Amino acid sequence: MVSTFETDGSLLLARLEIDIPTDLLELALTHRSYSYEHGAIPTNERLEFLGDSILGQAVTVMLYTRFPDLEEGDLAKRRASLVSTVALAEIARGIGLGSFVRLGRGEELTGGRDKASILADTMEAIIGASYLGAGPDAATALVLRLVAPLATAPGHFGISMDPKTSLQELAGHQGLSAPVYELTESGPDHQKVFVATVFVRRPKTDAVVVTATGEGPSKKQAEASAARQAFAALSAAPQAGPAASGPASS
Missing domain, CATH: 1.10.1520.10 (Ribonuclease III domain)
Incomplete structure (x- = not known):
């Protein structure tokens, strides 16, 4: 059988x-x-x-x-x-x-x-x-x-090929500060889960323009996942320079 x-x-x-x-x-x-x-x-x-x-x-x-x-x-x-x-x-x-x-x-x-x-x-x-x-x-x-x-x-893969670099370049092009990542981890050693949160801010005011979270079995993959999400959000949003619409947090 x-x-x-x-x-x-x-x-x-x-x-x-x-x-x-x-x-x-x-x-x-x-x-x-x-x-x-x-x-x-x-x-x-x-x-x-x-x-x-x-x-x-x-x-x-x-x-x-x-x-x-x-x-x-x-x-x-x-x-x-x-x-x-x-x-x-x-x-x-x-x-x-x-x-x-x-x-x-x-x-x-x-x-x-x-x-x-x-x-x-x-x-x-x-x-x-x-x-x-x-x-x-x-x-x-x-x-x-x-x-x-x-x-x-x-x-064909666009941002997916090098998400952190692509996000940094896009942020710079829009006059924003370099992305900052925060990382947490959980789970047993054999099955770690890393969660990365990335923040893209306006210079001078330090207001957050975009934040995104990603997870993965390694720090690198979690940060890459977060960067892809942030890149998509930043690309879809109005230009995030001084003339951008939307309230800025203080």
Whole structure:
């Protein structure tokens, strides 16, 4: 009798256009929250570590050969955008990866199937599994199928590529002070949750023009999430210089 996982796994592999042994695919889809609730079974974190390296190499070689006129700094920025959590999560959502991830009840109840960090980590784990199960050439081909379409259109992600820098540049363009971040953390060591709040203020009066909050499993991701929210709000608002409408707090 064919198990439900084998059936679902076959559907995912068809979307990925690759063949990975069932045990490896199952491991790649096992989040640590599921492991903690099922006797500390192996998680996808080692595969994630492997996949991260394979992803980086494949993208680096692709950019180097596809864009012979780009300087080293531009190549580095383009690579960072393509291997970012945001890019990988976007790819994962495009193939419906969230519905296949094995999550613990807590993550399930808090929207873990659409969390960028979980989706990106699982995507890397699948790349690692493809390397072990199908070989290096197949793994590289998988990365290129998933990532290459973004390489010629990095603006597709806009602010998501470097949210903190983009927010700082936008604030400066509008004559505002540099964004300031405040950070809190909670949860056990194995499942920390960081919450970042960013404030963008007017110079001189110090009135808050925009504030936004974001969370994530690391300080970096929480601050990036907050910066994306603030960027969107600041972009949509009237120009925040002296002529901006709306009351200023004193």
